[in-house]
Amino acid sequence: MNKSISVPEKVSSAEQATTGAASGGSSQAALPGSRAIHHRRFSPRRILAIGTNTLTELTRLKVFYFLLFFGMLLIGGSVFLARFSFQQEFQILKDISLGAMSIFSSLLAVIATARLIPQDIEDRTIYSILAKPVPRFEYLLGRLGGVLLLLALTMAAMSVLFLLVLYTREQAVLRETAAQMTNLPADQLNQALQSVRASALNADLFPAIAIIYLKACLLASLTLFVSTFASTNIFTVIVMVFVYFIGHLQATAREYWLHQHGADWITQLFLAVVALVFPDLQAFNLVDEAVLGNVIPIGLFLRIASLGVFYMAVYIALSVVVFSGKEL
Amino acid sequence: MSSAAVSVRSLTKIYPLPFRRGQVRAVRDLNLEIDPGQVYGLLGPNGSGKSTTLKTILGLVWPSSGETRIFGKSSREVASRAEVGFLPENPYFYKYLTAEETLRFFGRLSGLDRKSLPRRIDELLGIVGLTAARKRRLATYSKGMLQRIGLAQAMIHNPRLLVLDEPTAGVDPVGSREICNLILSLKSQGITVLLSSHLLAQAQEICDRVAILAEGILVREGRLEDLISRANQTDVVVENASTEMLSALDDVVNRHGGRLVAHRKSTRTLEELFLEATGGGTEPK
Numbered sequence: 001m002n003k004s005i006s007v008p009e010k011v012s013s014a015e016q017a018t019t020g021a022a023s024g025g026s027s028q029a030a031l032p033g034s035r036a037i038h039h040r041r042f043s044p045r046r047i048l049a050i051g052t053n054t055l056t057e058l059t060r061l062k063v064f065y066f067l068l069f070f071g072m073l074l075i076g077g078s079v080f081l082a083r084f085s086f087q088q089e090f091q092i093l094k095d096i097s098l099g100a101m102s103i104f105s106s107l108l109a110v111i112a113t114a115r116l117i118p119q120d121i122e123d124r125t126i127y128s129i130l131a132k133p134v135p136r137f138e139y140l141l142g143r144l145g146g147v148l149l150l151l152a153l154t155m156a157a158m159s160v161l162f163l164l165v166l167y168t169r170e171q172a173v174l175r176e177t178a179a180q181m182t183n184l185p186a187d188q189l190n191q192a193l194q195s196v197r198a199s200a201l202n203a204d205l206f207p208a209i210a211i212i213y214l215k216a217c218l219l220a221s222l223t224l225f226v227s228t229f230a231s232t233n234i235f236t237v238i239v240m241v242f243v244y245f246i247g248h249l250q251a252t253a254r255e256y257w258l259h260q261h262g263a264d265w266i267t268q269l270f271l272a273v274v275a276l277v278f279p280d281l282q283a284f285n286l287v288d289e290a291v292l293g294n295v296i297p298i299g300l301f302l303r304i305a306s307l308g309v310f311y312m313a314v315y316i317a318l319s320v321v322v323f324s325g326k327e328l
Numbered sequence: 329m330s331s332a333a334v335s336v337r338s339l340t341k342i343y344p345l346p347f348r349r350g351q352v353r354a355v356r357d358l359n360l361e362i363d364p365g366q367v368y369g370l371l372g373p374n375g376s377g378k379s380t381t382l383k384t385i386l387g388l389v390w391p392s393s394g395e396t397r398i399f400g401k402s403s404r405e406v407a408s409r410a411e412v413g414f415l416p417e418n419p420y421f422y423k424y425l426t427a428e429e430t431l432r433f434f435g436r437l438s439g440l441d442r443k444s445l446p447r448r449i450d451e452l453l454g455i456v457g458l459t460a461a462r463k464r465r466l467a468t469y470s471k472g473m474l475q476r477i478g479l480a481q482a483m484i485h486n487p488r489l490l491v492l493d494e495p496t497a498g499v500d501p502v503g504s505r506e507i508c509n510l511i512l513s514l515k516s517q518g519i520t521v522l523l524s525s526h527l528l529a530q531a532q533e534i535c536d537r538v539a540i541l542a543e544g545i546l547v548r549e550g551r552l553e554d555l556i557s558r559a560n561q562t563d564v565v566v567e568n569a570s571t572e573m574l575s576a577l578d579d580v581v582n583r584h585g586g587r588l589v590a591h592r593k594s595t596r597t598l599e600e601l602f603l604e605a606t607g608g609g610t611e612p613k
Contacts, residue, residue, distance in 0.1 A: 127383075133407060134437050
């Protein structure tokens with residue numbers, strides 16, 4: 001067991017190892033064993049290091065497991081809810097499961113992101129990180145990347161459970177239907193079975209799940225932006241709760257406003273500003289379509305996805321601008 | 329371009345108070361030049377501007393006026409930190425990481441490759457005496473152990489400049505002595521060390537030059553020997569001196585026009601006594 005600091009007599013062997021870098025580069029004579037590591041202005045490896053560290057940090061928080069547990073519980077429990085017909089059963093199952101995925105991923109996005117920067121500043125870990133040759137935008141991208149990874153894992157876990165539950169129920173209903181209709185002609189039986197399959201597991205669930213994930217990513221980006229100027233995570237969470245509700249209600253309010261007050265330019269300008277500051281979260285809701293078993297057009301999906309990516313890019317850019325000027 | 333390891337020119341840092349209630353001048357028109365290979369001490373009471381100066385050098389805060397440079401590169405450039413290791417005051421790291429994971433994380437941030445990183449981690453854990461605790465999460469570490477891992481992360485990429493903010497704060501005398509020895513060893517390898525400290529005796533022992541700040545103003549700067557020596561006095565330490573010998577010495581001094589100011593029993597420092605009494609001590613593992 002090493003018990004004390006030992007004084008290195010000579011330079012390390014690892015110091016001799018180069019990192020594919022040119023040495024020196026400064027006016028000072030090279031020190032024995034010293035070598036300069038070539039500094040890259042942009043390094044995906046540094047972002048990955050911060051991102052994976054963020055993921056480790058978040059997965060070691062109890063709140064993550066609570067949220068995941070309750071999300072999974074709700075999805076798993078939806079199979080026991082009242083049912084009158086197989087269409088209703090599948091609708092309720094999808095409604096509850098997709099709703100749970102949406103709420104828990106949004107909650108997780110806000111709670112996980114809100115704590116990252118204020119905590120680093122409070123604990124002064126940020127000094128050790130930014131005193132290394134790490135540009136501030138890389139730090140932000142790494143932190144956000146870790147949250148997006150966590151959200152992806154959470155969404156994957158909830159989606160697998162949801163699809164498993166749906167598939168299991170679909171198979172059970174198919175068996176029951178086949179047993180009940182043994183006396184019917186084959187084409188009628190096939191039609192009935194086809195009807196069951198159409199209302200249960202179908203490909204249109206995937207775009208809905210992808211948009212739920214994108215919405216969570218958007219909320220994480222916005223939370224990151226708020227946290228760049230917030231001093232505590234409580235402040236960030238409170239702001240995000242307001243943003244969440246405004247984001248969900250603004251579409252309804254906009255329609256009402258335009259209907260009541262007409263569409264003069266002042267109104268339009270005001271609504272445009274509101275829409276720019278607060279994302280229209282209702283636009284990221286494909287759950288209703290998926291629950292009803294409607295086909296989600298690829299054009300609609302791409303439009304919403306582009307809107308989400310645009311919002312994210314704006315919030316990340318704003319975060320970088322604010323954080324780059326922040327004194328620590 | 330300056331060949332100084334660190335240069336601070338006309339640095340002034342003003343912090344505005346919230347709601348326009350005025351401003352605080354943390355540092356005023358500070359000029360420093362730290363040559364490569366020196367151990368440089370930034371001394372001063374609390375609130376004298378030491379940490380602000382270090383943070384400005386590291387690009388964590390911006391100067392209100394003036395500039396700071398590291399090996400000729402402006403502190404505003406991220407690249408200026410490629411050859412710097414920093415140990416913050418009372419360092420906190422991610423508590424959920426082990427010592428090994430912490431060093432791997434900072435090594436990756438510093439640009440070390442996968443091949444050399446494990447060897448460097450082994451080496452540094454050995455140097456700071458944490459090999460046995462390498463798999464333990466930092467949440468279980470004592471303050472002294474955190475300081476050691478802080479030193480290790482600062483040295484992970486073998487920087488040419490080490491910036492240490494209160495490196496021995498909260499560390500017991502044994503750990504403190506070891507850190508001093510490490511700093512002297514790094515100096516012998518040509519590494520520049522810039523440290524801030526409250527512990528003047530320690531600074532006196534290890535620093536080549538010091539700057540003393542008070543209320544953000546540089547009040548003294550120079551080679552330690554020049555600053556603390558009394559030009560017209562000389563210490564003579566004599567072993568096995570009898571009373572007669574001291575009396576004769578007094579006569580000799582008087583005959584040559586000098587004056588014996590004092591003769592007293594030579595003492596050791598309290599630190600030396602402590603280290604002897606505790607047998608060098610150990611860091612709890």
